[in-house]
Amino acid sequence: MNFELTILGSSSATPIHQGHPTAQVLNIRERFFMIDCGEGTQGQFLKYKFKLNKLSHIFISHLHGDHYLGLVGLLSTMHLQGRTTEIHIYGQPELMDVIELQLRLSQTRLRYQLIFHPVQHYAPAIIYEDDDMLIKSIVLNHRIPCTGYLFSEKPKPRKLIISKLQQHNIPFSFYGRLKDGFDYEDDEGKIIPNTELTISSTAPRSYAFCSDTCYDESIIDEIKGVNLLYHEATFMNDLAERAKTTFHSTSLQAATIAKKAGVDKLLVGHFSARYRDLKPLLDEARTVFKNTELAIEGHKFSVE
Amino acid sequence: MNFELTILGSSSATPIHQGHPTAQVLNIRERFFMIDCGEGTQGQFLKYKFKLNKLSHIFISHLHGDHYLGLVGLLSTMHLQGRTTEIHIYGQPELMDVIELQLRLSQTRLRYQLIFHPVQHYAPAIIYEDDDMLIKSIVLNHRIPCTGYLFSEKPKPRKLIISKLQQHNIPFSFYGRLKDGFDYEDDEGKIIPNTELTISSTAPRSYAFCSDTCYDESIIDEIKGVNLLYHEATFMNDLAERAKTTFHSTSLQAATIAKKAGVDKLLVGHFSARYRDLKPLLDEARTVFKNTELAIEGHKFSVE
Numbered sequence: 170m171n172f173e174l175t176i177l178g179s180s181s182a183t184p185i186h187q188g189h190p191t192a193q194v195l196n197i198r199e200r201f202f203m204i205d206c207g208e209g210t211q212g213q214f215l216k217y218k219f220k221l222n223k224l225s226h227i228f229i230s231h232l233h234g235d236h237y238l239g240l241v242g243l244l245s246t247m248h249l250q251g252r253t254t255e256i257h258i259y260g261q262p263e264l265m266d267v268i269e270l271q272l273r274l275s276q277t278r279l280r281y282q283l284i285f286h287p288v289q290h291y292a293p294a295i296i297y298e299d300d301d302m303l304i305k306s307i308v309l310n311h312r313i314p315c316t317g318y319l320f321s322e323k324p325k326p327r328k329l330i331i332s333k334l335q336q337h338n339i340p341f342s343f344y345g346r347l348k349d350g351f352d353y354e355d356d357e358g359k360i361i362p363n364t365e366l367t368i369s370s371t372a373p374r375s376y377a378f379c380s381d382t383c384y385d386e387s388i389i390d391e392i393k394g395v396n397l398l399y400h401e402a403t404f405m406n407d408l409a410e411r412a413k414t415t416f417h418s419t420s421l422q423a424a425t426i427a428k429k430a431g432v433d434k435l436l437v438g439h440f441s442a443r444y445r446d447l448k449p450l451l452d453e454a455r456t457v458f459k460n461t462e463l464a465i466e467g468h469k470f471s472v473e
Numbered sequence: 474m475n476f477e478l479t480i481l482g483s484s485s486a487t488p489i490h491q492g493h494p495t496a497q498v499l500n501i502r503e504r505f506f507m508i509d510c511g512e513g514t515q516g517q518f519l520k521y522k523f524k525l526n527k528l529s530h531i532f533i534s535h536l537h538g539d540h541y542l543g544l545v546g547l548l549s550t551m552h553l554q555g556r557t558t559e560i561h562i563y564g565q566p567e568l569m570d571v572i573e574l575q576l577r578l579s580q581t582r583l584r585y586q587l588i589f590h591p592v593q594h595y596a597p598a599i600i601y602e603d604d605d606m607l608i609k610s611i612v613l614n615h616r617i618p619c620t621g622y623l624f625s626e627k628p629k630p631r632k633l634i635i636s637k638l639q640q641h642n643i644p645f646s647f648y649g650r651l652k653d654g655f656d657y658e659d660d661e662g663k664i665i666p667n668t669e670l671t672i673s674s675t676a677p678r679s680y681a682f683c684s685d686t687c688y689d690e691s692i693i694d695e696i697k698g699v700n701l702l703y704h705e706a707t708f709m710n711d712l713a714e715r716a717k718t719t720f721h722s723t724s725l726q727a728a729t730i731a732k733k734a735g736v737d738k739l740l741v742g743h744f745s746a747r748y749r750d751l752k753p754l755l756d757e758a759r760t761v762f763k764n765t766e767l768a769i770e771g772h773k774f775s776v777e
Contacts, residue, residue: 183553208546209513232578238546242512245538249487263578270574274536274567276617313580 170198172322172374172472174397177213179438179464181403181417182235189213189466190235191439193399194224195320195376197302203227204318204378210239211246217467221247222254226297228304229260230380231315237264241271248279255282259296259306261314262287290314293391307391309382312416317380319392322373333366374472377432380439383413384422389430396472398427399464402437402450420450424457433472438464475500476626476678476776478701481517483742483768485707485721486539493517493770494539495743497703498528499624499680501606507531508622508682514543515550521771525551526558530601532608533564534684535619541568545575552583559586563600563610565618566591594618597695611695613686616720621683623696629674637670678776681736684743687717688726693734700776702731703768706741706754724754728761737776742768 173196178189190207201223203210214221221243229237237260247256258264265285272279288296288306297304300323307317326348334344339353339361347353353361377392380401392398403417412419418426420437427435435458440447447463454461462470477500482493494511505527507514518525525547533541541564551560562568569589576583592600592610601608604627611621630652638648643657643665651657657665681696684705696702707721716723722730724741731739739762744751751767758765766774 183550208543209516212513232575234546234549234575234579238542238575239512242538242542246487261578267571267574267578270571271536271538271542274565274571274617275538313578 170371171196172198172376172396174376174399174436174470175217175219176436176438176464176466176468176470177210177217178207178466179440180207180235181439181441182233183442188442190238191230191380192239193378193464194219197320197322200225202304202320205230205236205380206238206240206243207235208238211243213466214243221250222252224256225254226257227259228318228378229258229264230309230317230378231311231313232261232264232267233313233381236381237267240264241268244268244272244279244283245275245277247281248277252281255284257284257286259286259288259318261290261316288316290316305391307377307379307388309379309388310385310416311381311383315381317378317382317388317391319375319377319395321375321395324373325370327363327367328370329367337361337366339366376472379426381417383416384418384426386426386429389426392426392430392432394431394433396433397436397470398430398432398434399436399438400426401439402454403439403441405444405450405453420453421457424454424461427454427458427461433460434470435461436464436470437461474502474675476502476680476700478680478703478740478774479521479523480740480742480768480770480772480774481514481521482511482770483744484511484539485743485745486537487746492746494542495534495684496543497682497768498523501624501626504529506608506624509534509540509684510542510544510547511539512542515547517770518547525554526556528560529558530561531563532622532682533562533568534613534621534682535615535617536565536568536571537617537685540685541571544568545572548572548576548583548587549579549581551585552581556585559588561588561590563590563592563622565594565620592620594620609695611681611683611692613683613692614689614720615685615687619685621681621686621692621695623679623681623699625679625699626677628677631667631671632674633671641665641670643670680776683730685721687720688722688730690730690733693730696730696734696736698735700737701740701774702734702736702738703740703742704730705743706758707743707745709748709754709757724757725761728758728765731758731762731765737764738774739765740768740774741765 177192180188191205192210193204195202305319309315375395376397400423402420402423406419406421481496484492495509496514497508499506609623613619679699704727706724706727710723710725
């Protein structure tokens with residue numbers, strides 16, 4: 170069952186040749202969630218052979234152009250391609266003003282329903298929930314209101330060991346409680362521990378997207394123990410002062426957050442255009458948090 | 474002295490891999506005018522090694538996304554690159570609403586002055602004039618208000634033949650009138666024709682941009698005799714009905730306009746994504762107007 174992130178762009182605001190601004194697609198069991206949509210993202214869909222019509226939910230972190238200027242073009246292309254299934258968009262409330270104005274001026278009446286979910290940036294919240302998964306907003310600390318997103322699978326029910334159930338004559342009516350982790354107690358008060366009757370299912374997986382933000386430890390509780398963390402790393406540590414004034418992070422700071430949050434793996438991205446060679450950014454992060462990778466455009470990262 | 478058009482993109486609304494939406498740069502004697510700015514245009518500046526800071530004027534035809542969605546990102550990048558010289562933008566009045574909203578939401582205070590010139594689409598008008606050139610708007614006929622642009626050099630003064638002036642003892646005070654084409658008359662009423670005393674300068678050059686528009690002969694008077702005409706040709710003639718309902722033109726129609734307007738050369742562009750091979754569009758146009766070229770991305774067209 171897929172849980173795979175694809176990087177469509179990870180440059181910061183000043184464009185570089187062949188480098189695209191932030192956009193990612195998260196495939197959770199063949200459901201496709203897009204996070205941020207910088208200028209040119211629809212071209213990246215073509216390049217990496219993703220189908221636009223598979224997208225069901227779009228999450229925009231904030232209203233700096235390098236994180237959303239590709240959105241209206243992408244929505245318009247979906248319309249021209251004949252999409253009729255609804256799309257859900259999450260972002261700051263004013264994002265809807267931009268979309269509405271631009272669609273109105275082009276006299277575009279979308280063939281599909283656009284359902285906009287405004288996110289608030291002053292407190293984390295559950296913004297999406299279904300039987301299998303949960304999506305929470307994360308309060309980031311940037312120059313303008315900015316929201317990260319945490320995608321988590323829900324814990325799956327434990328798997329029953331049928332031979333053991335038969336051996337202990339467990340009544341069928343108790344199977345549900347066993348799946349939820351309860352011990353079995355028979356009429357005579359004898360207890361059979363759950364672990365003797367069931368095995369655990371695959372662990373739920375999680376991905377946290379944190380961009381753009383300055384170094385802020387208040388997010389640590391929100392992202393504790395995630396399998397995969399994307400944290401912006403616009404600068405190297407020698408520009409820590411510049412990172413601070415622009416509300417961005419250094420590679421070292423991203424790694425420090427990853428370490429303190431005890432995540433499995435860190436991806437750094439949103440690289441300043443000044444870095445032609447990204448390896449020093451990676452090396453710097455790895456001095457603090459070894460399991461770090463660069464969020465290079467076109468690369469995929471799976472959580473098993 | 475340059476008069477050179479560079480095509481940065483000529484795809485229509487539905488994006489194709491490696492094909493960019495409309496954007497052009499017109500270099501008139503090292504002054505750089507941009508016409509339209511589809512999504513990804515700032516990336517095209519990098520690719521074709523144009524310097525953003527050389528741009529002085531930007532002309533947007535209309536508010537369909539494939540003609541302007543790259544503008545706010547480009548303005549923002551100029552700001553991040555430290556531009557301080559003013560920029561002039563021409564477009565439908567509502568374009569300023571879009572720019573203002575997006576800059577406000579990103580809390581961007583531009584370091585340079587942005588001077589917006591609203592254009593009206595119900596009548597052609599002179600929208601720019603200086604000592605050397607003139608820019609007029611052209612009323613196009615599209616689904617929403619849409620403006621073409623005509624760039625013309627002003628006629629240059631005639632060149633004096635110094636030896637002839639000396640031979641005829643023409644007083645210095647009359648040189649200005651000779652440059653403007655007047656004959657000389659001496660005190661005794663003897664006339665020396667201007668053509669004996671001067672030679673003509675290089676002919677003024679002109680470029681007309683007409684996209685998007687359905688076939689409409691009312692533009693012919695506006696673009697009569699231009700050296701270079703860009704006219705949209707979204708479809709082949711077998712889709713003339715579709716061209717009509719979408720307010721676009723066929724390649725044959727573009728050529729018919731070029732022929733009736735007596736232009737020197739025609740460029741066709743704004744190709745529908747359905748055409749992988751563009752040669753049939755060119756062939757079709759050439760059946761009516763031989764001196765036609767395709768506006769291929771990256772190609773340059775000079776007027777001598």
